[in-house]
Amino acid sequence: MSEIPAAPVIVADEPGTFPHGVLAERHPAILRQIAEALPYGPGQRRALDALLANCTEGTITPLPADAHDRDRWAAWGMDAHAGRSWYDVPWLWSESWFYRQLLHAVGYFAPGPWQGIDPFRPAKLAELDAPATDEELAALDDLEGRPEDERARALLHGSLWGNRADLGFRLSAEGAEETTAVPALVADDSELLWALLDGSPAGTLCLVADNAGRELVPDLLLIAHLLAHGRVARAVLHVKPHPYYVSDATTADVLDAVHRLTGAKGAARVYGQGLRAALTDGRLVLRAHPFSCAPLPYSDMPDDLRADFAAATVTVLKGDLNYRRLVGDRYWPPTTSFAGVTAYFPGPVAALRTLKSDVITGLEPGTEAALVAEEGQRWRTGGTHALVQVRT
Numbered sequence: 001m002s003e004i005p006a007a008p009v010i011v012a013d014e015p016g017t018f019p020h021g022v023l024a025e026r027h028p029a030i031l032r033q034i035a036e037a038l039p040y041g042p043g044q045r046r047a048l049d050a051l052l053a054n055c056t057e058g059t060i061t062p063l064p065a066d067a068h069d070r071d072r073w074a075a076w077g078m079d080a081h082a083g084r085s086w087y088d089v090p091w092l093w094s095e096s097w098f099y100r101q102l103l104h105a106v107g108y109f110a111p112g113p114w115q116g117i118d119p120f121r122p123a124k125l126a127e128l129d130a131p132a133t134d135e136e137l138a139a140l141d142d143l144e145g146r147p148e149d150e151r152a153r154a155l156l157h158g159s160l161w162g163n164r165a166d167l168g169f170r171l172s173a174e175g176a177e178e179t180t181a182v183p184a185l186v187a188d189d190s191e192l193l194w195a196l197l198d199g200s201p202a203g204t205l206c207l208v209a210d211n212a213g214r215e216l217v218p219d220l221l222l223i224a225h226l227l228a229h230g231r232v233a234r235a236v237l238h239v240k241p242h243p244y245y246v247s248d249a250t251t252a253d254v255l256d257a258v259h260r261l262t263g264a265k266g267a268a269r270v271y272g273q274g275l276r277a278a279l280t281d282g283r284l285v286l287r288a289h290p291f292s293c294a295p296l297p298y299s300d301m302p303d304d305l306r307a308d309f310a311a312a313t314v315t316v317l318k319g320d321l322n323y324r325r326l327v328g329d330r331y332w333p334p335t336t337s338f339a340g341v342t343a344y345f346p347g348p349v350a351a352l353r354t355l356k357s358d359v360i361t362g363l364e365p366g367t368e369a370a371l372v373a374e375e376g377q378r379w380r381t382g383g384t385h386a387l388v389q390v391r392t
């Protein structure tokens with residue numbers, strides 16, 4: 001049992017806070033965006049309008065008895081939250097509920113012509129096809145010829161900062177690309193991570209992906225490099241079983257990203273071919289576990305997922321949402337021990353995250369003071385800072 005006193009769970013009930021803004025502004029903006037992006041029919045548009053009213057003014061209404069995942073959501077707390085405002089249940093819960101309801105509205109789960117059609121796919125593909133992605137891939141050619149560890153570190157950096165490329169976040173984060181006077185990395189345990197990934201012996205890397213497109217591409221490049229240089233023998237890439245948090249990566253997004261790489265020129269193409277080969281011969285394995293879209297912290301993970309992580313040399317969790325789920329979506333004092341709050345995790349664990357929500361642990365007292373002096377509380381949510389935290 002952890003000896004750290006529990007901090008308050010984040011709830012979005014206070015106007016003016018970041019979580020409240022996500023429910024009151026970001027979710028309606030997402031609904032408008034997908035209604036524009038795809039030619040949904042009248043029934044789907046009515047359902048999207050109903051969801052807009054329900055998520056801003058209504059209450060949690062349990063899934064119908066015949067919903068394929070009703071039992072799962074019941075186990076995840078749906079019946080306990082029934083009848084309550086979206087603003088009064090844990091924020092992590094109401095956000096996941098939003099994506100479950102959105103997919104229902106567009107017919108994603110129902111047998112029929114729209115089954116399995118990702119409402120966020122147009123935005124994901126636009127990002128993958130953007131000139132900025134070409135520039136990032138061309139930069140790989142400049143890395144060729146550099147020492148292996150220099151390349152590895154550059155690719156880790158790309159994977160870390162790739163987390164800024166989150167399409168949901170961009171809907172409400174003007175100016176997030178700006179840098180500030182305070183160091184960009186608020187915690188950096190990357191040497192501990194490299195010690196785990198030194199290839200002696202070469203074990204298994206679990207990487208829990210976050211966003212598709214400009215985050216997933218550098219994640220895949222990192223995996224390709226670690227496999228090619230014997231730093232790991234095998235990689236397990238956890239993706240989402242269905243579209244989630246706008247741009248979260250699914251299996252289809254992995255295939256699109258690998259296709260983008262194999263269709264590129266120069267070094268990018270070689271990475272793409274390496275990834276294709278690794279998928280084909282089983283050195284790179286995909287997982288799409290239902291718990292990856294659960295509205296719960298990882299401390300509640302089921303046994304099969306626990307066993308997967310326990311077998312890894314290290315599990316790397318990407319992104320802000322995974323961080324919230326890893327440490328618990330709570331208002332922790334920023335100096336709370338990262339090792340303490342992740343003590344339950346069944347093996348070495350690393351978080352690679354840009355800061356896009358209030359949750360933070362593991363800061364030195366001086367770091368927090370410098371951030372607050374420079375920016376007030378904006379450093380927590382602005383996406384301008386990042387961290388690499390490791391518990392061995």
Ligand SMILES: O=P(O)(O)OC[C@@]1(O)O[C@H](CO)[C@@H](O)[C@@H]1O
Binds near residue numbers: 026168169321356357
């Ligand atoms: O996990 P990611 O893609 O890094 O970030 C997800 C995010 O944009 O969504 C949540 C608000 O909706 C926040 O946790 C965070 O800002």
